[in-house]
Amino acid sequence: MILIYTCANIECWNYNSTMGAELDFDKKKAHSHRHAGRKAEKKAAKKKHEQDLTAQQRNPKAFAFKSAAKAQKQFLRTQDFKAKKHHIPVVDRTPLEPPPVIVAVVGGPKSGKSTLLRCLIKNFTRQKLSDIQGPVTVVVG
Secondary structure (H helix, E strand, C coil), X not given: CEEEEECCXXXXXXXXXXXXXXXXXXXXXXXXXXXXXXXXXXXXXXXXXXXXCCHHHHCHHHHCCCCHHHHXXXXXXXXXXXXXXXXXXXXXXCCCCCCCCCCCCCCCCCCCHHHHHHHHHHHHHCXXXXXXXXXXXXXXX
């Protein structure tokens, strides 16, 4: 059995090889709109009222300049903002001194992290550090 569907006029062609060629028309009901019926048609006919004039033509004073000086100030202000967007100042944000170097000493237990830290502190500060607890900050320079 071969079925051929066309979307244009929603009809079904059904060809059955044993019975020959048959032509079946399945007309389906069209989708009804959400607001349909006589009452909806009356409302739609009422809504079709359109204005011949635009709002500016109906009320020209509402769209006219109130003050020429005020309009000129507003125009110049907008032009200033547009010009400022094109002339963005370039700020040099390079720091005066380079950022500090951070070194993390990582390792398993009993691998010599504290010993290495004690040796570094002893080498740079000429002081002995017996017990290390928490973060240690070494300032050199």
